[in-house]
Amino acid sequence: MAVTGPAPPKPDTLDQEDLLRRVRPANWQNPEPKPRYDLAIIGGGPAGLVAARTAIRLGLSVALIEKYRLGGGSLDTGSIPSKTIIRTARVYATTHRAQEFGAPVSTELPADFLKITTRMRGIRARIAEYHSAERLRTLGIDVFFGDARFASADALAVGDKRIAFRKALIATGALPSVPSIPGLEEVGYRTSRSIFELTAFPKRLAVIGGGPLGCEAAQAFCRLGAHVTIVQNEPKFLPHEERDASQLLSFALARDGVDTRLNTTVVRVREEGGSKILDTSNYDAKDSIAADEILLSIGSIANTVGLDPEVAGIATNPAVGVVVDDFLRTTNPRVYAAGDVCMSHKFTNVAEASGRMAVQNAFAGRRRRASRMTIPWCTYCDPEIAHVGMHVWDAGERSIPIKSYTVMMQDVDRAITDGQDDGFVKIHVKAGTDRILGATIVASRASEMINEISVAMSVGIGMRELAEVLHTYPAQSDAIRLAALAYVQDRPVSWLRRTWGRLRA
């Protein structure tokens, strides 16, 4: 099929128009629906897109309905824009330390935010090509732009069109949660969906919420020259991570100049003299924070707005979103769900994996369980904080004895030469065995390193084998081999016994 149109622009001049041309073309004509689709997918984010491609590969007819832009929150406002900005922030942080490396570079702050967001838009548009409506149409997917709602147990309505299905997948994602803090609505705030649309760089930024998004944004804006205060209502940042990881992050945020407030709640927001004022309470200590912008990052809630799931007999629940069983099926046996709308781990990798899994369960006769997924995740601060598998408390609750083998990055040659020696690799092993149950990595590139552990866990490589795997030297990931080596050195007796046993056998 010949594709006509203007010559593709060079990547460094890609802009918002290029993005929209790909993920929400202005002149898009929704196709005439087929009498019935094998699979109708609501939502063109990571879960929906993967599901659509998986279904096409299975030879199914697919309708994909997107309300806003293809690519979903991940591309539009989430992972991609934030990682792009974080990269620039790392450059600033490195140049700030340049003298340490014998390189006399200096960078003026605050950063030129317009240049940074222009780069971000270009990158987003480039990546959007893989999810473009045109490309999906070429694959044979019927792409509809519009609001979808359930019209019956086996049909959707999109505008005045009826889309009948054998099976459907809800992949509508999640929306940022907004707490009921008095004055917040009046004073105004931004969320992950709008923070990167800022046109003026805020001199003072207040971040409410110390989860992954909040910590990433706090550090990045601080490094770009904003005075950032982050308010967290719990005793530690990243409440889902272990103490040592959270603590290292606290040090790193403070090192970069972020004003960190733990155990602190925002009780009221008001406007005063052109500033947004957050009144806070840390037990009995009251304080106020003045800011130009407020970023809300207290988590997200499943998005079922306007979907009318009850019409199709699909149960939802404010706490979990669309209710699914372990096979991702909703209370309507024809309808599945995937991604942030139903998963407790609201990550792009989980969305994609669950999208694929739902289609395989629905059509390919597979019975794959969502609870069996080995999910690695990462918070992209500096250092990065990545985790996979069990935490110590998960094992404790299931009475699984656990022992952890830790290597500090300050003892890893490549981390030292890189000037990136904050952090650790901690691998949790079932006590008395070789089996890896989980790991936490805090390191400059923990997001990359954790995948080695995921591979080992997925294919059942134990610590002993891992210790035998040659790693490049020097490499930061060598810390993983060193942790495995600590395991081997810790268990010489059992090793001898096993070898002896093998020799005798």
Next chain:
Amino acid sequence: MDELTGLSDDALIDRLQRGAFSYLTEFANDDNGLVADTSREGSPASIAVVGFALSCYPVAVKNGWMSRAAAATQTLKTLRFFWNSPQSDQPDATGYKGFYYHFLHMKTGRRVWQCELSLVDTTLLLAGVLMAGRYFDGGGDEPEIRELADAIYRRVDWQWAQNNGQTVAQGWKPECGFLHYGWEGYNEATILYVLGAGSPTHALPPDSFTGWTVTYQFENLLGQDVLYSGPLFTHLFSHAWIDFRGIQDEFMRSSRKDYFQNTRNSIALHREYGARNPRGYEGYDQNLWGITAGEGPGNDELRESYRDRRFFGYTSRGVPYGPDDGTISPWAMLATLPFDAGPAIAGTRRLLEIYPQVCTKDRFSSGFNPTFRKGGSEWLSEGWFGLDQGLLVLMIENYRSGFVWEIMRSCPVIRTGLKRAGFKGGWL
């Protein structure tokens, strides 16, 4: 300080123990038994320091520094104060629900600094109260000591401190209710759960202790197997009173270790960290270590030798995850005597040889940072802290004679509490 380093090991230890003890009498209010938190002008009393002082009087009697009658008199005054002082939810009370505020006015005995009702510090006070109740087994003032000790302990409402949860809250304030610092992992609180479990009146349920131990991390770190906790003091406080040699709870049984061994391993970890000295601080060595909670040089930043060197004020420092700003606590090595005497003495001697200024009037200062220099001299915490002195007296005594451990092994509350928390074996 040549005078000190010239002494034999035994003579040196004796001298430093006596020097430490003299703090507790010099900075005490003889009317109510309260002892100042620090030697600084206007310092309030710390209830934890009083707990150490109560435990140290019997040691002083044993070593001939105090008559038994004088020790009984001082102890009785202290116990009468704690029994009779106001217990209520008023913001200027001395305590509430049997617990006490962390800091009290030296003279009035009322809460100062709007501080918290502290569970850990009340526990350390109670350890001293219970020790007094066991030691003073004679007539005269002594029967009243026993009665008051029992009454003060029985009054503590441990169950209230659970705040409807499984584990205990770490503090409470009349202004805002319970405080949760997010305890996760091992720390100095073992004795808290033991005393809480041993109560005949308001005992913590058995699952309260296990609700805490489930967050423990058993780790291989720098080649050492440790139940991890960063600051050195967390491996010492409970051990000042309880002899953990040979007794095991469920966690230690499954790890085939005990808490005493764990402190030994943690000391080895601290020494290894001192040898590696990853951040390149002055002084650190396998025989110069002691990173724990305490005062520091303050919030200053130096970027010398191309290193990010930030210095902190009062904070809980730890190994190996940090924070570590080059501050060591000069008393800490000696406080590890009962666990591994060789390194404790070698380290203390090395410290006294290189940096004699850390010890004045035979008392160690609380914090020292040879990396942080101002006006040509290394930063040194001013004066002395009562906690450091009290801990040293008890630890040195346990090393020399096991005296404190022996008394507490016979204490029914400790025995019951340990058993209810799942400890078995050894002397139990």
